[in-house]
Amino acid sequence: MSAHLTHEELTDNLLGVSSLTVNAHLLNCPACANELDQLKGSIAGFRGAAHAWSESALAADHTVPIVRARPQRSWTANWVLAAAAMVLLAAGFVSYLRYRQAGNQEVGNQAHSVQVAVPATGVEDSRSQIEKDNELMSQVNSEIAEAVPAPMQPLQLSQSAASSTSAAK
Amino acid sequence: MIQTLPVELIAASGEDSISELDDIDALIRQYKPKVFRLVAFSVADRDAAESITQDCFLKAHLTRNQFRGDCSVSTWLMRIAFNLVRDHTKSQKFRFWKNAAATAVDAHDVSQHLASGASSAEAQLIAKQRVEMVHQTLQELSDKQRSVFVMRFVEEMDLPDIAAVTGMSLPTVKTHLYRAVGAIRARLGATL
Numbered sequence: 191m192s193a194h195l196t197h198e199e200l201t202d203n204l205l206g207v208s209s210l211t212v213n214a215h216l217l218n219c220p221a222c223a224n225e226l227d228q229l230k231g232s233i234a235g236f237r238g239a240a241h242a243w244s245e246s247a248l249a250a251d252h253t254v255p256i257v258r259a260r261p262q263r264s265w266t267a268n269w270v271l272a273a274a275a276m277v278l279l280a281a282g283f284v285s286y287l288r289y290r291q292a293g294n295q296e297v298g299n300q301a302h303s304v305q306v307a308v309p310a311t312g313v314e315d316s317r318s319q320i321e322k323d324n325e326l327m328s329q330v331n332s333e334i335a336e337a338v339p340a341p342m343q344p345l346q347l348s349q350s351a352a353s354s355t356s357a358a359k
Numbered sequence: 360m361i362q363t364l365p366v367e368l369i370a371a372s373g374e375d376s377i378s379e380l381d382d383i384d385a386l387i388r389q390y391k392p393k394v395f396r397l398v399a400f401s402v403a404d405r406d407a408a409e410s411i412t413q414d415c416f417l418k419a420h421l422t423r424n425q426f427r428g429d430c431s432v433s434t435w436l437m438r439i440a441f442n443l444v445r446d447h448t449k450s451q452k453f454r455f456w457k458n459a460a461a462t463a464v465d466a467h468d469v470s471q472h473l474a475s476g477a478s479s480a481e482a483q484l485i486a487k488q489r490v491e492m493v494h495q496t497l498q499e500l501s502d503k504q505r506s507v508f509v510m511r512f513v514e515e516m517d518l519p520d521i522a523a524v525t526g527m528s529l530p531t532v533k534t535h536l537y538r539a540v541g542a543i544r545a546r547l548g549a550t551l
Contacts, residue, residue, distance in 0.1 A: 201540045201541075225544075232486075232490070232493050233512050236490045238472075239469050239490050242473070242474070248392060
């Protein structure tokens with residue numbers, strides 16, 4: 191009789207892959223047959239316990255059914271929602287266009303008024319200033335042009351009056 | 360988060376499968392325990408498992424048009440669940456669940472559901488201890504080994520189906536199973 195079964199031979203038998211050699215060995219080797227039986231029994235016991243445990247665990251499961259938990263909308267509802275979204279979108283777009291147009295007009299008016307007003311006030315200011323300046327300059331020129339300063343004017347007049355009276359005498 | 364399903368699971372056929380997917384109530388009734396077990400023993404938390412199981416059926420319902428019946432509905436659902444478990448274990452949320460552990464899947468709780476049968480009280484006690492040992496060993500395995508073990512030995516899925524669900528090659532699936540069984544043998548052998 192050969193040595194005991196290898197681990198691969200024993201596992202293959204456990205997996206249902208049997209061979210004549212292994213089967214013959216198991217018939218003649220109580221140690222290998224006993225170990226294989228215990229292994230099969232332990233795994234089968236675990237399988238049975240696992241099945242029973244899972245049934246019991248699922249029986250106590252209070253989770254919500256997955257598909258029903260998500261409310262399904264009908265096609266009609268979807269179309270209504272889509273139409274409402276489109277209307278809202280269009281209304282928003284139109285109001286945006288109106289707002290933009292109004293904004294452009296206001297900006298245009300403001301720009302126009304600035305263009306007209308600023309130069310107008312500037313021209314007025316400059317003209318009056320020039321007139322004032324010219325007036326002042328002409329006044330200064332006239333004062334400079336006089337031979338006798340203005341405060342002396344009455345004296346000059348009296349002297350000329352005296353000379354005219356003496357000549358008359 | 361809607362995952363794209365692998366091409367091999369989205370091939371042509373299956374009017375029956377597609378109509379089966381439309382009836383979400385029947386789908387949940389039929390497959391919820393199977394999906395729940397895979398998820399529960401993979402993430403080791405009952406509340407997280409319930410949440411992920413719901414996500415699995417919601418995703419299946421939302422992406423049912425992608426299913427073309429190349430595999431069974433069961434395999435398709437297990438594939439979605441496996442991907443969700445993988446995403447969950449990578450996330451921060453998994454660490455929270457693991458740390459909280461208030462609703463952890465308890466080995467003792469599971470073993471209490473072992474059918475009593477006609478065996479003696481002593482034999483029943485030994486059987487419960489072995490179930491607890493298998494469960495404890497399961498928690499020490501890697502995520503992939505654990506999921507593959509549950510698919511093969513709890514859900515009794517064929518190896519090609521497991522390969523289709525996990526996206527692994529057949530030899531890789533067998534390697535994970537060898538290691539998982541090896542760990543259980545070591546645990547059982549140490550106590551026998």
